[in-house]
Amino acid sequence: MAWCFRNIRRHMGMLVRQNFAKSCEKKLNEQINMELKACHQYLAMAYHFDRSDISSPGLHGFFLKASAEEREHAEKIMTYMNKRGGLIVLSSVPEPLPCFPSSLAALKHALKMELEVNQHLLDLHALAGKESDPNLCDFIEANFLQEQVDGQKILADYISQLERAQNDVGEYLFDKYMGTGMHPANRIP
Template identity: 80%
Template sequence: MALLFGFFGRRHMSMIMRQNFAKSCEKKLNDQINMELKACHQYLAMAFHYDRADVSSPGVHRFFLQASNEEREHAEKIMKYMNKRGGLVRLSAVPEPIPCFADTLAGLKHALEMELEVNQHLLDVHALAGQENDPNLCDFIEANFLQEQVDGQKVLAEYIRQMERAKDDLGEYLFDKYLSSTAGMHPSSGSKGH
């Protein structure tokens, strides 16, 4: 009983510092955390698909591994923010990722679909924060995510177009070599991950 009381007593202390943080925003941020973790797992599966001996695309492997790390960092950044605001982080089960793709183009197209979905959800979080008159949350989303998402979408769209023009194994090989030397989807994040 004392352990249970201790938990709720600590939880209460977290709540007393909560100010202007609507439960609807807390729920939407938890959804965003879980969406980021879903993307993290999908990118991780993609990275190791392209690392298989029968696929052998080290540049694509590196690119998607970096994207996985960036998505995890996004989730962690939102979790830290939730703690600052007095919210409660709620992690859900992560769905099983798609295990393999026909070629690099298919993987890139799937990545762009994921990025568009994540970006739309961030825009929805921002809109909700505006409706709830939460300028701090609006600022957090703007300062940490929105421009980076747009930049990442453009990079993926460009890569998709390059792969569409490549159209053969040699083109895919050269594209993979090119990816080995790039800074990733979000070069402004220091080439260490997003």
């Protein structure tokens, strides 16, 4: 009996499904899982830099904020999937890298992750175009693409600044000013 009601409820959810290809649904599920993987990795990075032997409060705050944003992205996509009548499939999140030899290595890893997430979004957008799904194209454009480009630029700027620091005092000052919003995109107006 319970099985019957579940199938009826699932069928009712499918009533809202229109012009939503299974290939797009699958790619959106992959994107959700990529966002959750990035959330998990950023959380591990944040608390690596919060350790007493590392003590980089600027990087801790930066990566903590990045973790929250990645989770928000996953939740936004899940909400969208439910609106379109899709089925959300969450996979296990791989274990994140536990620590980094330097702030620079962590920022380079973050940029690599963001480039991978962005490429997946671009592939998803191309697939939505191929499947003639203008709603999905609009959702990706309106919610993700520009934010990804902006985030990549901030990380690239931080990497350049930290590469110029080249010593412990420079890294200390980098972290100190990071907490105060040294990048124009992070400053409070």
